[in-house]
Structures are given as structure tokens and as C-alpha cells.
Amino acid sequence: MLARIYYLLHLNSLKRRIRFWFIFLILLFVLLSSLPFLIYGKQFREEEAQDNIQQMINLQQIVIDKWFDERMSNIRTISQLPTVRAGQKEKLKQVLETFDTNETEFTGIVFVNKHGVSEIDTTGPIGIDLSDRHYFLEAKKGNSNITDVLIGRQSNQAIIIFSSPVFDYQQRFQGLIFGAVQLHTINGVMKNFRFSETGQTYLVNRDGLLLTELRFSGQPNQEATKNSFGKKIDTEIFLQAIQGKTVNHSYQDYRGTTVLGDYRWVNDHKWLIIGEIAKTDVLSPFYQMMMLFTGAFIIVLIMGIGFEFLISRQVQFPINEVLKGARQMGIAKFDYRIEPSSFIHFSNELQELCDTFNRMAEMIQYHIHSVQKSEERYRALVEHSPNAIVVHQGGNIVYVNPACIRLLRASSNADLLGRKLIEYVHPEYRELVRERIQRLQSNKSVGLLEEKYVLMDGSILDVEVIASPIEYMDQPASQIIIHDISVRKAMERELQKVQEQYRSVVENVNEVIFQTDAQGRWTFLNPAWEEITGYSIEESLRNLVLDYVHPDDRERNNQLFQPLIERKKEYFRHEIRFLTKAGGFRWSEIFARLTLNDQGQMIGTSGSLNDITLRKEAEEELRTSEERFRMLAEYSSDMITLHDAKGKFLYTSPACKEILQYDEEELVGQNFYQIIHPDDQEIIRKHHKTLLKTGYTVSTYRIRRKDGEYVWFESSIKILLGADSNDLQLIVVSRNINERKLAEERLQEANEILLRLSSIDGLTGVSNRRAFDERLEMEWNRSLRNSTHLSLIMLDIDYFKAYNDTYGHQGGDGCLKQVASVIQDTLGRSTDLLCRYGGEEFGVILPETNEAGAMKVGEKIRSAIEALEIPHAGSKIHHVVTISVGTATIIPSLYTSFMDLIAYADKAVYQAKKDGRNCVRSYE
Numbered sequence: 001m002l003a004r005i006y007y008l009l010h011l012n013s014l015k016r017r018i019r020f021w022f023i024f025l026i027l028l029f030v031l032l033s034s035l036p037f038l039i040y041g042k043q044f045r046e047e048e049a050q051d052n053i054q055q056m057i058n059l060q061q062i063v064i065d066k067w068f069d070e071r072m073s074n075i076r077t078i079s080q081l082p083t084v085r086a087g088q089k090e091k092l093k094q095v096l097e098t099f100d101t102n103e104t105e106f107t108g109i110v111f112v113n114k115h116g117v118s119e120i121d122t123t124g125p126i127g128i129d130l131s132d133r134h135y136f137l138e139a140k141k142g143n144s145n146i147t148d149v150l151i152g153r154q155s156n157q158a159i160i161i162f163s164s165p166v167f168d169y170q171q172r173f174q175g176l177i178f179g180a181v182q183l184h185t186i187n188g189v190m191k192n193f194r195f196s197e198t199g200q201t202y203l204v205n206r207d208g209l210l211l212t213e214l215r216f217s218g219q220p221n222q223e224a225t226k227n228s229f230g231k232k233i234d235t236e237i238f239l240q241a242i243q244g245k246t247v248n249h250s251y252q253d254y255r256g257t258t259v260l261g262d263y264r265w266v267n268d269h270k271w272l273i274i275g276e277i278a279k280t281d282v283l284s285p286f287y288q289m290m291m292l293f294t295g296a297f298i299i300v301l302i303m304g305i306g307f308e309f310l311i312s313r314q315v316q317f318p319i320n321e322v323l324k325g326a327r328q329m330g331i332a333k334f335d336y337r338i339e340p341s342s343f344i345h346f347s348n349e350l351q352e353l354c355d356t357f358n359r360m361a362e363m364i365q366y367h368i369h370s371v372q373k374s375e376e377r378y379r380a381l382v383e384h385s386p387n388a389i390v391v392h393q394g395g396n397i398v399y400v401n402p403a404c405i406r407l408l409r410a411s412s413n414a415d416l417l418g419r420k421l422i423e424y425v426h427p428e429y430r431e432l433v434r435e436r437i438q439r440l441q442s443n444k445s446v447g448l449l450e451e452k453y454v455l456m457d458g459s460i461l462d463v464e465v466i467a468s469p470i471e472y473m474d475q476p477a478s479q480i481i482i483h484d485i486s487v488r489k490a491m492e493r494e495l496q497k498v499q500e501q502y503r504s505v506v507e508n509v510n511e512v513i514f515q516t517d518a519q520g521r522w523t524f525l526n527p528a529w530e531e532i533t534g535y536s537i538e539e540s541l542r543n544l545v546l547d548y549v550h551p552d553d554r555e556r557n558n559q560l561f562q563p564l565i566e567r568k569k570e571y572f573r574h575e576i577r578f579l580t581k582a583g584g585f586r587w588s589e590i591f592a593r594l595t596l597n598d599q600g601q602m603i604g605t606s607g608s609l610n611d612i613t614l615r616k617e618a619e620e621e622l623r624t625s626e627e628r629f630r631m632l633a634e635y636s637s638d639m640i641t642l643h644d645a646k647g648k649f650l651y652t653s654p655a656c657k658e659i660l661q662y663d664e665e666e667l668v669g670q671n672f673y674q675i676i677h678p679d680d681q682e683i684i685r686k687h688h689k690t691l692l693k694t695g696y697t698v699s700t701y702r703i704r705r706k707d708g709e710y711v712w713f714e715s716s717i718k719i720l721l722g723a724d725s726n727d728l729q730l731i732v733v734s735r736n737i738n739e740r741k742l743a744e745e746r747l748q749e750a751n752e753i754l755l756r757l758s759s760i761d762g763l764t765g766v767s768n769r770r771a772f773d774e775r776l777e778m779e780w781n782r783s784l785r786n787s788t789h790l791s792l793i794m795l796d797i798d799y800f801k802a803y804n805d806t807y808g809h810q811g812g813d814g815c816l817k818q819v820a821s822v823i824q825d826t827l828g829r830s831t832d833l834l835c836r837y838g839g840e841e842f843g844v845i846l847p848e849t850n851e852a853g854a855m856k857v858g859e860k861i862r863s864a865i866e867a868l869e870i871p872h873a874g875s876k877i878h879h880v881v882t883i884s885v886g887t888a889t890i891i892p893s894l895y896t897s898f899m900d901l902i903a904y905a906d907k908a909v910y911q912a913k914k915d916g917r918n919c920v921r922s923y924e
Contacts, residue, residue: 534581772835802874
């Protein structure tokens, strides 16, 4: 039929013109059919660019807010350290210098006292009055603060101040800690998110001042933008952001370039992130396509006139294919292509038309895939985030990521979608959360909040929550990010408990507990100091120790202390007199050790003072008594005897008869060693050698009475020189201390029992947390000296709370006892120590054990617990009680501490739980 029409068209010239316009109209129809796709391509490119900008700014908003939160968290953590709250300025200075060294983003860390004057500054002079600064006024109200950009008074640089108030243990305001971060640090964060050839993002504040570097120079910055702070930005997007309006069209940026852009508020609506991309960059593929189609049309038209007859024969099929493809794309089937072999014999113009159609289809399909891939990347970021992410819209939950499902202990997202997030907020925090929701509904961001969530299984979890307004499915919504801080809060509570126990012990002992700095000034004293000397702690601190030592004892004190300074002794103990505020003095026995830093340098001393005034008075009275020996010997209730150098009795006082039942005649001429208990004779011989060296000694031993019974004696022995200097004689004053010795033995037994009880867990019978800390520190120091491995096993009973809920606390106590007993039996070495670390958590210290050995012991313990087959109906992984085990191994060094080993083992336990529990994992 088509061939017949072509034949008729050849009859005359009129028919030729009709044939020409017929071909032209077909080509025009093809072009017009392609125009909707070109227009769609233009719209798609603009929407894709807008989406890319929004995703980039959303990501930057999250990263910058997180960056602010981490810096603020670091400063807040320093302000809450015990050293800071206790006002220990020297230690505080060391803490701030260490933090400043490790946290390179801070240009300095400063402590400002309660009067607003800087006392400690890691980078500059002190004594600067900051009481007029906004962050100091906020700190006095108890608020942490992140400032807008300031010009530092010392550095004259653009900086941001992170500050947090400091309160002592009575919640009295003591000042604040702040850290300064130079503004150019933000550039490093912003540069990580640049996109496209013409795309850029930058920060401005609410006054329109530029805070970060610009990628392209231009008005208002004709010069290089390396230091752009202070430049004014007054573009349309800035004005729209100030008014809270959405930008949904192109506009001119600061250079006069037409761009597409979007914005987000950060830093509590103080700063604005602006992202822009040149519109020409977005639409350049569209313009190229338009030029391609226009050129193709002209070529086809010229070729159609020149080869009219040939085109008339061959144009029908490719046009039909193109129309067919247009219809397929009209119903969103963008994978349709014209088979190249079907038009290979047609004219070049028609081949190019078909090729152009195929390229157009491929380009449309490519851009659609790009959008899908971009969406998939963003979804993957959210889906794999370790933090719970919730989208709240219209008062209900409309999206949750997998981390949120795990956090709230739900079985699937169906348990959460459609419900209100406030249902999971602890009742104590709901009113505060409702206020935050109102702010979000007003399109205002809210800061970080620590609160508690009630999970679906009824348990309570400590969390940090940050929320911001977003658009979800083209409707206003709120994005909430939830971070689990239960482990950190538990550690804070445990630390507070330990501090309170330590404070209670130190404040109630009778001995003076002290610390000094390297210059010998008091830095810490407990209340016993006031009881003994009458001086208050406040008036004594920061004064020299020697100021309180009796003048006659100061030189001797320095001489005795010198070997400790020279590291010839680990400690020293001696007796000196301390002055009292009443004008007298008290005898004290002082015990002290050096305090060293991590580099082994002396930073002070610590020790104790024991009031021995009564004992010294007694010794003085004894000395006076010895002077009157001969007058009182006969009447003394103590037995006084005289011996030659070999121990033979030369004289006994009448008290000998009463104490030992011997007459003087029965002992004189007899050897003293004959009536000493055999087990004590070696001790007496050693004391005899000491006597010959020093001239005086005191011995405690057992001696046999005449009736054969042994009694305890305490003898003071002194050398007397006879007429001949070689004729040594020994004078011995002895007393019956049998009753005292029995009392001392009972007291020693009681002390040993008390010490053992203080180191034993009352429920399980294994070592407790105190013993764990002491033993781990001891083994750490031993391994540090010997450069040997030290391993630590930490383990948790799986779902122990559910066990208590099912079998009651008595059942839980029984389970803990069985677990502790089996672990103790499993350990094969006497040097291995099992401790109950807390609750259902146990720790095993393994000296001189490498990683493989620790894993072997951990698996042995896990298998033994599982083999007990203790029923556990509340477990989600097994019908019997199981444990999650984490091991960590380290060779100690001066740059690590045993707290690092505990942290590594805890992380390994967390990994074991994450991997399904009832398994052993090693920290890597």
C-alpha cells in the first residue's frame, strides 16, 4: 500500500511537493514527540540538583551538629572531673594541658574562677577579666554555652568558645572551663562535602557575615577567599532563610551567577549552611541535547530534500520505531531501544535519528538510575547508622531504622509505626519533651538532651536525643536521632559511688592522710589534721610542710627524706614533732611515698601521720625509770636480770620468783638460752647480734617457767661495760606479756578476718571489686617491669534481668553463686584471680597470659557455664543460662594504663553480645 502511494506521488510535481511535505510532517512529528522528554529531562536535572543539594546540606547539618556536640561533650566532661570539682588547681592544670595536647582542634583550654578571672590557660597569660563575657554569665546560671564567632582578646583570631560551668560537691559555682576553636577549623569540615564543578557550601551567621572559605571568588569578594570571615552576604537565599521561607526557584548568588540552592540552620539557629550550584552546570546536558536534536532535524530535512525518493521508501519503518519508542517511554518504559540492525541499510539521517533516540532513552534511564542510586545511598546511611533514627510526622512515627528497632526492643518496625514516640519517654521527661516537640513543630531545632526511655520490654535506658525539623514525603516532619548512653551513665554512677566511699573512709580515719606537691606544700589533708594540730585544713593547704615541723626536727627530717628523693628507698618512716595551733607540739610517726606521673617524674608525695605522743611520753617515762634502776630494781614488778656476753645469769631480781617460779640460786650460773622456747632461740640469737652492733634491742619470745609452762616475755636488753672493756655484761628488763600477746593474736586474727571480708564478695564468696582493682594494678605494675603479657576476661550473664524477673532475686543470687563456683573451679592457676565486678558481671585476671591463652580460658569458662544447664526461661537465645565473654591482652607501657585494659575487655564483651551472645570475643 505504501509502495503504491509512492508510485502515485511520482506522477507530477504537485505530487512531489505533497510527498516532500508528507516526509517533513513525519519528521516534525518525531521532533515534537521528543520535546516532552527534553522538557522532562530539564525538569529532572533541576529536581535532581535540588535533591543533591538538600542531601548534602542535611548531611553537613548532621556532621556539624555532631561536631559541636562532641566538642561540647569534651568540655563538659572536663568540668565534671573530681579533680576539677575539688578545686585541685595543680592537678587541674595537668589535666587541661594533657587534654590540650591530645585535642588538637582546641587552640587552648582555660579555667576561669567564680569571679570571672582566668586562673589556668594552656596557651597564654592568666589573670584576664572575662566576667563581662556572655558565656561567663551563662555559666553562673548553670548553663553550658557555644558562642557565636568572637575575636579572641589575645590571639586576635576568629574563634568559637565552648564553655561549661564548674560546681563543687555542694553544688556551689566555682567558675567555668572553656576551650577555643579557631574558625578556620570549620573549613576542614566543610571541604569534605564539596560537590560538582560549580557546587559549593559555606556558613554565614544571622548578620550575614561569612564564616568559612568560599570556593569561588566574586562579589563581594574580588580577592582570594582564603580568609573570608567578616564578608557580608545579602543574597536572596539569605533573606529567605532569615524569614523562614523555603527557596524553590533559581536566584543570583553573591557573584551574580544564577544558581539553585538550599539552606539549613545549625548551632542552635546561630549559623546558616548555604549550598549552591550554578544553573548552567545543571542544565548543560539539556542544552547539549537541544542542540543535538536541532542539528539532527536540520540534517534530516536537507537530506530529505536531496534524497526525496530514497527517504520516501525508507522513512516509514524508522519513524514507526521512534513513535513506538515514544509511546513506550510515555508509559515509563525507559529501557526500550531501536534495534540497530533494523535500520543499518537506511539513510545516514534516519540512522542518526534512531541513534539519537537511543541515546536520549539511555540518558533518561541513566538519570533515573542516578536518582535511585542517590536515594539508595542516603537510605543505606540511615539504615546502617549505629544510632536510632526516627521520623515523626503528624504526631506519629512514620519511619524507624533498624538501630531504633533494636534500641526499643521491638520485633519489627510494625510495632512502632503509627505510634507516638513520647509513649517511650520516661514519665519524668515527658513534659520537657512536649516542649521540644512544640519547638520542632515551629520549624526550630532543639539541642542535645539526656533523658530516659522506657523500652518495650519494660526496661529503662539512658539516651541522648537530638532532633531537627525536616520535610518527609513533601510534608513537615521531625528527625530524631537517639544515642544509647546507658554504659556511660552506669560508669558515671559507679565512679560517683567509689568517690563517695573513698571520701567517707578518708574523712573518718584517725590518722592524717596527706598529699604534697613537688615543692613540699600541702595539697590535701583530711579532718584528722584538725583534730591533732588544731590548724584548719583551709589555712594549711598550699603552705610548706616544714612550717609545721618542730624547729629542732627540721634538719633531721630533711636528712631522712633525702634518700627517698634520690630514689634509694621506696618509702620512709620516722618520728618527728609537729607544732600545734595552741603553741605546743605532738609527736607523729610519718609514713610517705613518692607520687610519680606517667613519665616517672616526681610530682609530690602522699602518706599518713599517726599521733604517737602518748607512746613517746611513755618512752620518756621508761628512760627516767632506767636511770633509777638500781633503786627500783628490787621493788620492780618487772624481772631484772644481769648476764655475761654468752647469756649466763649473773643476777635476778625478786620478781623472777613471782614470774618464773625460780629462786635466784637456781638461775645464777645457768645459760639463758636453756629456758627459751626452741622455736624462739634463733630470733634471740639474731637480736643478740643486733645488740652487739647497736648496744640496745627489744625482744619478744617465750620462756619456760619452773612448772614447764611457757609464757610470753618482752625484754629490753642493753649492754653494760665492765671494768675491762672486753668484759661485756647485759642488763635485761623483762615483763610477762602473756595476756597482751593473747590479745594481740586475737586482734590480728580479727584484722585478718576483717581484711578478708573487705576483699570478698558477700554473695558469691569470690574476690570483690576492691580486690579486683588492687590486684589488677599490682599485676599491671609487675607486667610493666617485666614486659610480659597481661590478659583480662570480662563476662556477663546473658539476659540476667529476665532471669531475676522469672525466678526472683533469690533465684538470681543462687545462679550467681553457681556461676562463680564453676568459674573458680575452671581456673587452673593459683595466680589467676576471679572477681565479681558488679551485678551479673565477673572479671578474671590472667598474669603472663597471651591472647590465645586468654581465648582458651574464656571458651573453657563459657562451656563450663553452659554445661551447668541452669534453666533460663527468660533467655532469648537458649533454654539454659549462658554467658557472653570478652578478652583483652596487652603488654603494659608507660603510655597505657590498666583502665585501658578494662575498656578493651568491655568492648570485647559488647562485641560478643552484638554477635549473638553465648560466645567468646577478643578485643582487636
